[in-house]
Amino acid sequence: MLIDSSHRWWLVVFVLGAVGAPVLHAFLGRHQPDALTGGSTVGLWYGVVGAALMLYAGLLSAVRKFPKRRFPGRRQAWLRGHIWLGLLSVVFILCHSNYRWGGTLEQVLWIVFLAVIVTGVFGLVLQGFLPHWLTTRVPCEIPYEQIPHICRIMRGQADALVDGLCGPAESAEAAGTGNPKLSAIAKGRLRALYEADIRPFLAEPYLRTARLANTVRAEEVFAEMRDLPTIEAAGEDVAKLKTLCIERRLLAEQERLHRWLHHWLLLHIPLSVALLVLGVVHIWTALKY
Structure with missing residues (x-):
C-alpha cells in the first residue's frame, strides 16, 4: 500500500498517540516513576490499549481471508489501521513495560514484536517503490x-x-x-x-x-x-x-x-501469529502470578 494523502488522518492519530501516551505516562509517574510497572493500574491500562491495538492489526488477516463476511469499516481502512495502529501499539507497550525488557518471556515477546514491526515496515517500503521500479524495468509486465x-x-x-x-x-x-x-x-x-x-x-x-x-x-x-x-x-x-x-x-x-x-509476508505473518500467542501467554502468566 502506498502512503498517500488518504493516510493523513491516520498519521494525525499516530502522532497524537505517539506523543501523548509517553507524556501522560511521564506525568502520571512524575512522583514515583519506578512504580508504573506493567502490574500497576496505569501500566495495566497501557497494556490493555496496546494489546487492543495489536489485536486490531492482527484482525487484518481475518478481513482478507473472509472477504464476504461483514466487518465494520472498509477494507482499505483496515489496512491503513493495520499500519498506523500497529506502529502505535509499540509506544503503548513501551509505556506498559515502563521502558524495561522484563523477564525471559517478556524479552522473547519484545524480540518477536520488534521483528514483526521491522518486517512490516520492510514490506511497506517494498510496496512503496517496487511497483514503480517494476514498471520501469519491465515495460511489458503481465499477470x-x-x-x-x-x-x-x-x-x-x-x-x-x-x-x-x-x-x-x-x-x-x-x-x-x-x-x-x-x-x-x-x-x-x-x-x-x-x-x-x-x-x-x-x-x-x-x-x-x-x-x-x-x-x-x-x-x-x-x-x-x-x-x-x-x-x-x-x-x-x-x-x-x-x-x-x-x-x-x-x-x-x-x-x-x-x-x-510478496515473500516478505512469509516472515511477517508467522511472526505476527507468534506474537499474538505469546501475548496471550504473557497475559495468562501475569494474571496467574
Whole structure:
C-alpha cells in the first residue's frame, strides 16, 4: 500500500498517540516513576490499549481471508489501521513495560514484536517503490500467474522458427528440409545452439546460471550464431530468437521483483501469529502470578 494523502488522518492519530501516551505516562509517574510497572493500574491500562491495538492489526488477516463476511469499516481502512495502529501499539507497550525488557518471556515477546514491526515496515517500503521500479524495468509486465503460460508460448514460437530454418528436430530427413538457403553446416550448428542454450532458457523455471541469463554472454551466443556460414539468409529469424530471449529475461526480472514484493509476508505473518500467542501467554502468566 502506498502512503498517500488518504493516510493523513491516520498519521494525525499516530502522532497524537505517539506523543501523548509517553507524556501522560511521564506525568502520571512524575512522583514515583519506578512504580508504573506493567502490574500497576496505569501500566495495566497501557497494556490493555496496546494489546487492543495489536489485536486490531492482527484482525487484518481475518478481513482478507473472509472477504464476504461483514466487518465494520472498509477494507482499505483496515489496512491503513493495520499500519498506523500497529506502529502505535509499540509506544503503548513501551509505556506498559515502563521502558524495561522484563523477564525471559517478556524479552522473547519484545524480540518477536520488534521483528514483526521491522518486517512490516520492510514490506511497506517494498510496496512503496517496487511497483514503480517494476514498471520501469519491465515495460511489458503481465499477470504473474500467466508467466509460465507465456513462456510456453514463447518456446513454441522459437521451436517453429528453428524448425522452419533447420527442419523438424526429430525428422530423419531434417538435413534436407528447412530454409534451402542455409547450408547443412549452418543448420546443424544452429540446431545445436538452440537445443543447448535457447530452448532450455525459454522454459519455466528460469535458469539463472544459463549463458543467456547474462546479457554479455547472451551476446556471445548470438555472435556465434551470426558467424555461421550462409546465416544471412536467416537474419530476421535469428533477430526474433534474440528478442524472445530478451523478453524471457524481462519476465524473469518480473518474477524476481514479484517475489520480493510478496515473500516478505512469509516472515511477517508467522511472526505476527507468534506474537499474538505469546501475548496471550504473557497475559495468562501475569494474571496467574
